[in-house]
Amino acid sequence: MKSNSYNKYIGITAFGESHGKAIGVVIEDVKAGIAFPIEEIRIALNERKPGRGTFSSSRKESDTIQVLSGVFEGKTTGMPICLMVNNEDARSKDYEHLKDLFRPGHADFSYFSKFKIYDYRGGGRASGRETISRVAAAGLVTDVLAGINIKIYPIKIGKLETTDIDHTFLNELSWHDRKNFGELTKYLSDVKTEGNSVGGIIEVMISNIPAGLGDPVFEKLDANLAKAIVSIGAVKGIEFGEGFKFAELKGNETNDQMDNNGFITNKSGGILGGISTGNNLSLRFVVKPTPSINILQKTITKGNKEVSFRSLGRHDTCIIPRIIPVAKAMIKLVLADAISYQKLISSDKLNLIDYREAIDKIDEDILIALGRRQKISELIGKFKQENNLQIENRNREEKLLLGLKEKAKLWNIDESLITKIWQIIILESKKKQ
Numbered sequence: 401m402k403s404n405s406y407n408k409y410i411g412i413t414a415f416g417e418s419h420g421k422a423i424g425v426v427i428e429d430v431k432a433g434i435a436f437p438i439e440e441i442r443i444a445l446n447e448r449k450p451g452r453g454t455f456s457s458s459r460k461e462s463d464t465i466q467v468l469s470g471v472f473e474g475k476t477t478g479m480p481i482c483l484m485v486n487n488e489d490a491r492s493k494d495y496e497h498l499k500d501l502f503r504p505g506h507a508d509f510s511y512f513s514k515f516k517i518y519d520y521r522g523g524g525r526a527s528g529r530e531t532i533s534r535v536a537a538a539g540l541v542t543d544v545l546a547g548i549n550i551k552i553y554p555i556k557i558g559k560l561e562t563t564d565i566d567h568t569f570l571n572e573l574s575w576h577d578r579k580n581f582g583e584l585t586k587y588l589s590d591v592k593t594e595g596n597s598v599g600g601i602i603e604v605m606i607s608n609i610p611a612g613l614g615d616p617v618f619e620k621l622d623a624n625l626a627k628a629i630v631s632i633g634a635v636k637g638i639e640f641g642e643g644f645k646f647a648e649l650k651g652n653e654t655n656d657q658m659d660n661n662g663f664i665t666n667k668s669g670g671i672l673g674g675i676s677t678g679n680n681l682s683l684r685f686v687v688k689p690t691p692s693i694n695i696l697q698k699t700i701t702k703g704n705k706e707v708s709f710r711s712l713g714r715h716d717t718c719i720i721p722r723i724i725p726v727a728k729a730m731i732k733l734v735l736a737d738a739i740s741y742q743k744l745i746s747s748d749k750l751n752l753i754d755y756r757e758a759i760d761k762i763d764e765d766i767l768i769a770l771g772r773r774q775k776i777s778e779l780i781g782k783f784k785q786e787n788n789l790q791i792e793n794r795n796r797e798e799k800l801l802l803g804l805k806e807k808a809k810l811w812n813i814d815e816s817l818i819t820k821i822w823q824i825i826i827l828e829s830k831k832k833q
């Protein structure tokens with residue numbers, strides 16, 4: 401499963417572990433001749449990096465971006481772009497005590513159950529450092545999002561909530577309420593002294609977003625945003641518009657009525673039927689407290705022995721400020737996909753470059769599907785061999801071909817074309833079996 405890749409408007413493969421040599425990303429499908437946004441990527445990575453404030457992990461990483469390929473004289477060449485950040489301050493000895501046990505709340509137990517091997521140092525691939533790749537990659541879609549304004553800030557950290565938001569109030573926690581900022585820092589200092597951690601809720605407001613983004617039914621805008629954001633470690637829930645309040649409101653309180661100036665309210669948060677309405681897009685997501693804490697907790701070892709332990713590594717008291725740039729990056733990637741898909745189906749006049757782009761995208765999708773088919777075919781072959789089953793099954797092949805021909809009619813595709821393609825595919829997959 402290509403679960404470290406995101407293949408949409410741009411194709412991304414992310415790699416690296418917290419205490420490995422480096423974290424990085426390979427980005428494909430970026431047009432040639434675009435000015436490479438190195439400065440913008442540097443700024444975004446600086447916002448994400450540890451050690452930026454009192455409540456962030458004290459790990460000291462410069463997170464200096466290295467451009468290994470795909471950029472020449474400051475411009476993209478159309479070739480794969482490889483971006484990499486070295487891990488400079490990994491103190492693996494801090495994690496020696498975790499070697500044989502599973503930290504509560506972290507991914508140790510589930511990774512070990514799945515892969516039977518786990519890089520325990522700094523959380524391995526389940527570390528927040530993984531998100532460097534996301535932030536770096538999103539720098540490449542900014543031009544597509546011109547004019548769209550994304551505001552993202554916490555509205556709750558631990559037990560404290562913002563009551564009076566002022567976006568001009570800037571600080572290390574991105575907390576936009578002057579009135580209780582002092583109270584918040586005192587609260588977080590106490591949590592830190594305890595060796596404990598807290599989570600919170602982050603709000604996102606996106607303005608100047610065009611209507612029509614998002615594609616029924618599996619590429620709905622809210623569904624894609626939800627997946628992108630919940631894929632970030634420690635994010636545990638998301639809501640759009642009135643969100644969970646919808647449960648207690650009545651229909652007449654939640655429907656966004658219209659007059660000839662447009663929508664009168666925006667309870668839906670700017671998305672209806674998975675498609676943007678042109679209203680501001682609003683969502684909120686919840687982040688759990690940092691799992692690694694310096695407080696005695698019970699767990700078990702790989703040998704199922706009960707033990708008590710405390711985390712000794714360097715950890716964020718609250719991950720919220722570090723998740724903000726990551727969530728922004730994921731939102732940018734999702735919006736760039738939606739905008740590019742919309743371009744393909746919109747009735748606005750397209751030019752030759754747009755048509756070629758559309759065809760290239762489809763060809764790539766075909767390649768990805770063929771690659772996946774080939775892999776599954778190999779697995780079927782292996783399974784049949786191991787279970788002494790007959791490799792060839794002409795009956796099933798004929799049935800499948802008939803089914804495909806039926807479907808092809810719906811799309812006005814010539815039956816003989818389907819037969820030709822199918823015969824090649826079957827022949828090739830038999831070679832793999």
Ligand SMILES: Cc1cc2nc3c(=O)[nH]c(=O)nc-3n(C[C@H](O)[C@H](O)[C@H](O)COP(=O)(O)O)c2cc1C
Binds near residue numbers: 632633714719
């Ligand atoms: C930017 C970022 C930084 C993080 N820093 C830490 C950390 O210092 N210590 C820790 O235990 N977890 C940290 N996490 C959270 C873990 O990665 C996450 O909880 C873990 O992978 C388990 O996944 P889950 O919480 O989504 O189930 C961080 C996550 C992100 C996105």
